[in-house]
Amino acid sequence: MNxxxxxxxVYYEDxxxxxxxxxxxxxxxxxxxxxxxxxxxxxxQEQLAAVEGIGFVVVRAEIDYKLGARLDDQLAISVVPVxxxxxxxxxxxxxxxxxxxxxxxxxxxxxxxxxxDMRPQPIPEQLIARLAA
Amino acid sequence: MNxxxxxxxVYYEDxxxxxxxxxxxxxxxxxxxxxxxxxxxxxxQEQLAAVEGIGFVVVRAEIDYKLGARLDDQLAISVVPVxxxxxxxxxxxxxxxxxxxxxxxxxxxxxxxxxxDMRPQPIPEQLIARLAA
Amino acid sequence: MNxxxxxxxVYYEDxxxxxxxxxxxxxxxxxxxxxxxxxxxxxxQEQLAAVEGIGFVVVRAEIDYKLGARLDDQLAISVVPVxxxxxxxxxxxxxxxxxxxxxxxxxxxxxxxxxxDMRPQPIPEQLIARLAA
Amino acid sequence: MNxxxxxxxVYYEDxxxxxxxxxxxxxxxxxxxxxxxxxxxxxxQEQLAAVEGIGFVVVRAEIDYKLGARLDDQLAISVVPVxxxxxxxxxxxxxxxxxxxxxxxxxxxxxxxxxxDMRPQPIPEQLIARLAA
Numbered sequence: 001m002n003x004x005x006x007x008x009x010v011y012y013e014d015x016x017x018x019x020x021x022x023x024x025x026x027x028x029x030x031x032x033x034x035x036x037x038x039x040x041x042x043x044x045q046e047q048l049a050a051v052e053g054i055g056f057v058v059v060r061a062e063i064d065y066k067l068g069a070r071l072d073d074q075l076a077i078s079v080v081p082v083x084x085x086x087x088x089x090x091x092x093x094x095x096x097x098x099x100x101x102x103x104x105x106x107x108x109x110x111x112x113x114x115x116x117d118m119r120p121q122p123i124p125e126q127l128i129a130r131l132a133a
Numbered sequence: 134m135n136x137x138x139x140x141x142x143v144y145y146e147d148x149x150x151x152x153x154x155x156x157x158x159x160x161x162x163x164x165x166x167x168x169x170x171x172x173x174x175x176x177x178q179e180q181l182a183a184v185e186g187i188g189f190v191v192v193r194a195e196i197d198y199k200l201g202a203r204l205d206d207q208l209a210i211s212v213v214p215v216x217x218x219x220x221x222x223x224x225x226x227x228x229x230x231x232x233x234x235x236x237x238x239x240x241x242x243x244x245x246x247x248x249x250d251m252r253p254q255p256i257p258e259q260l261i262a263r264l265a266a
Numbered sequence: 267m268n269x270x271x272x273x274x275x276v277y278y279e280d281x282x283x284x285x286x287x288x289x290x291x292x293x294x295x296x297x298x299x300x301x302x303x304x305x306x307x308x309x310x311q312e313q314l315a316a317v318e319g320i321g322f323v324v325v326r327a328e329i330d331y332k333l334g335a336r337l338d339d340q341l342a343i344s345v346v347p348v349x350x351x352x353x354x355x356x357x358x359x360x361x362x363x364x365x366x367x368x369x370x371x372x373x374x375x376x377x378x379x380x381x382x383d384m385r386p387q388p389i390p391e392q393l394i395a396r397l398a399a
Numbered sequence: 400m401n402x403x404x405x406x407x408x409v410y411y412e413d414x415x416x417x418x419x420x421x422x423x424x425x426x427x428x429x430x431x432x433x434x435x436x437x438x439x440x441x442x443x444q445e446q447l448a449a450v451e452g453i454g455f456v457v458v459r460a461e462i463d464y465k466l467g468a469r470l471d472d473q474l475a476i477s478v479v480p481v482x483x484x485x486x487x488x489x490x491x492x493x494x495x496x497x498x499x500x501x502x503x504x505x506x507x508x509x510x511x512x513x514x515x516d517m518r519p520q521p522i523p524e525q526l527i528a529r530l531a532a
Contacts, residue, residue, distance in 0.1 A: 011301055013294045016145050017152045017204060018514075023457050024146065024430070027423035028279045035277055035338075046337065058422050062461045068517065071150060071312065072301075115417075118467065144434055146427045151381075156324050157297070160290035161412045168410055168471075179470065191289050195328045201384065204445065205434075248284075251334065282411050283418045283470060290412065337416060 004040060004079040006033040008095075010069050020068030026104045027061065030093045033077035034108075041130050053114055054121050059088065060109040069095065069103045084132045087112050087120045137173060137212045139166040141228075143202050153201030159237045160194065163226045166210035167241075174263050186247055187254050192221065193242040202228065202236045217265045220245050220253045270306060270345045272299040274361075276335050286334030292370045293327065296359045299343035300374075307396050319380055320387050325354065326375040335361065335369045350398045353378050353386045403439060403478045405432040407494075409468050419467030425503045426460065429492045432476035433507075440529050452513055453520050458487065459508040468494065468502045483531045486511050486519045 008029050016022040038045060049055050069075055075095045083090040088111040095103045112123045123131070141162050149155040171178060182188050202208055208228045216223040221244040228236040245256045256264070274295050282288040304311060315321050335341055341361045349356040354377040361369045378389045389397070407428050415421040437444060448454050468474055474494045482489040487510040494502045511522045522530070 009298075011294070011298050012149050013155060013157065013297060015150045017148045017150060018454075018456075019150045022146060023460070024423045024426035027426065028277070031279060031423070032275075032277045039338075055417075057417075058464055060461070060463050061422070062459070064459050065457055072305075142431075144427070144431045146430060151321075151323075156327070157290045157293035160293065161410070164290070164412060165408075165410045172471075188284075190284075191331055193328070193330050194289070195326070197326050198324055205438075278415050279421060279423065281416045283414045283416060285416045288412060 004033070004037045006036045006077045006079070008032060008075050008077055010071055010073045010075065012071065015071050018068070019070055021070075021103070023063075023065060026063060026065075026095055026106070029075065029077050029095055030106055030108065033079050033093060034091070034110075037079040041133065043127065043130060049115055052124065053116060054112055054124075055115055056110045057113050057118070058108055059111045061106060062108075063104055063106045065104050067097070067101055067103045069097065074098055075103060081131055082107075084123075084128055086122050089123070089131060137166070137170045139169045139210045139212070141165060141208050141210055143204055143206045143208065145204065148204050151201070152203055154203075154236070156196075156198060159196060159198075159228055159239070162208065162210050162228055163239055163241065166212050166226060167224070167243075170212040174266065176260065176263060182248055185257065186249060187245055187257075188248055189243045190246050190251070191241055192244045194239060195241075196237055196239045198237050200230070200234055200236045202230065207231055208236060214264055215240075217256075217261055219255050222256070222264060270299070270303045272302045272343045272345070274298060274341050274343055276337055276339045276341065278337065281337050284334070285336055287336075287369070289329075289331060292329060292331075292361055292372070295341065295343050295361055296327075296372055296374065299345050299359060300357070300376075303345040307399065309393065309396060315381055318390065319382060320378055320390075321381055322376045323379050323384070324374055325377045327372060328374075329370055329372045331370050333363070333367055333369045335363065340364055341369060347397055348373075350389075350394055352388050355389070355397060403432070403436045405435045405476045405478070407431060407474050407476055409470055409472045409474065411470065414470050417467070418469055420469075420502070422462075422464060425462060425464075425494055425505070428474065428476050428494055429460075429505055429507065432478050432492060433490070433509075436478040440532065442526065442529060448514055451523065452515060453511055453523075454514055455509045456512055456517070457507055458510045460505060461507075462503055462505045464503050466496070466500055466502045468496065473497055474502060480530055481506075483522075483527055485521050488522070488530060 014025045078094045080092045091108045093106045112121045114121045147154050147158045211227045213225045224241045226239045245254045247254045280287050280291045344360045346358045357374045359372045378387045380387045413424045477493045479491045490507045492505045511520045513520045
């Protein structure tokens with residue numbers, strides 16, 4: 001089965017004076033892909049916040065930088081859930097060149113929290129099923 | 134009388150592949166300086182929002198880009214109120230090299246708005262006095 | 267005739283604590299659209315830099331902020347050349363909601379410069395024709 | 400012995416619609432602190448690039464997000480070298496509130512590379528001594 005993928009283009013705002021994507025910006029790419037992944041699963045984060053008062057926050061990120069990406073490059077950003085727990089989950093994400101070479105690979109731990117006090121919350125049952133699909 | 138000034142340092146995150154500060158980032162520098170200017174005047178934006186339900190938003194920005202700023206450069210960002218109206222004001226801001234040369238100059242129009250509906254509001258009297266000081 | 271348009275999505279990275287796109291980020295959106303516009307015209311900026319030693323830099327930007335854009339909003343960013351001179355040109359750009367309402371409108375002056383010393387240069391003839399098309 | 404510390408202020412550009420610093424921006428803060436740390440050690444990155452043709456790049460980052468930081472917060476960003484190898488080193492960095500509570504903690508692996516081809520290079524002897532000081 002193919003993982004979820006989202007295409008991003010590298011623009012001027014993204015690269016540093018070395019001509020490659022600035023290291024923090026991969027976290028922006030990874031978040032865009034996670035937002036599109038949730039959207040593709042029918043998970044509406046704004047509604048989740050408004051109705052249930054909960055949301056997901058990244059509590060740990062591990063990123064390996066392997067290869068620079070340059071201006072105008074088109075990168076495929078993947079999202080693969082690899083571990084689903086009661087109140088958090090782990091994702092694997094990669095940013096790949098069109099030829100398949102990996103620019104950056106990440107493991108992301110996202111926790112479900114109550115917005116009012118940011119305390120951990122169990123992920124709603126129907127969401128767990130959807131995220132792990 | 135000397136204008137309000139705030140120092141910013143140019144870091145990797147700020148420059149593009151041309152080696153100079155990316156054009157949008159001057160708006161970040163200008164906002165930092167405006168925040169410090171308001172702080173120096175004793176204007177607490179969070180309290181203003183919480184107590185009065187109002188705040189300032191930029192409604193127009195005119196920026197002239199004159200000279201690149203490079204990694205490690207230290208820039209002086211000025212804030213000069215030039216016109217104070219009932220519900221908005223104009224500021225002039227410059228980003229200057231240590232030797233006085235101007236990198237970017239801006240005219241910024243900021244309006245007072247009610248946060249609930251973003252409609253224009255009169256600037257509170259005691260604030261007008263303080264901003265124009 | 268329809269102007270060039272490029273779609274951008276509003277992500278977490280783009281909004282501030284007011285829930286709307288941070289004012290500097292429209293300049294990032296406008297630049298993305300200009301890059302895609304040049305690409306659509308067959309203008310390769312990297313080749314232009316490498317072969318001719320020239321490039322375009324923004325020397326003035328005037329932006330009116332009219333209406334907030336929120337998380338998940340899809341914005342259409344337009345690019346319309348309005349004045350073409352020997353060494354610079356003016357563009358008009360808008361960021362519009364799907365229903366046509368304008369979030370931000372800009373007038374952008376871009377100059378052709380020699381990369382080696384950033385001095386103004388005439389825009390190559392065949393480029394003028396292409397940009398004004 | 401006290402670790403190197405660098406103060407950063409949280410501005411509008413840094414926070415997301417949750418009112419806390421956007422997760423990618425800690426990597427910007429960490430980089431600012433590393434740049435100031437190198438400067439404090441007398442290491443000139445631009446000269447290193449120009450004269451020796453080498454530089455440092457982050458090849459792995461592990462970040463734990465513990466506590467949100469809000470608009471106007473002043474954070475102390477630390478830099479502690481914890482392992483020095485022939486061609487790379489590990490740093491530990493923390494972003495702390497004024498009261499000592501940790502917002503984010505990171506382990507950063509930086510490698511020495513030759514700029515021409517981005518291949519790993521031994522860190523110059525006199526630099527190793529300085530970095531490990």
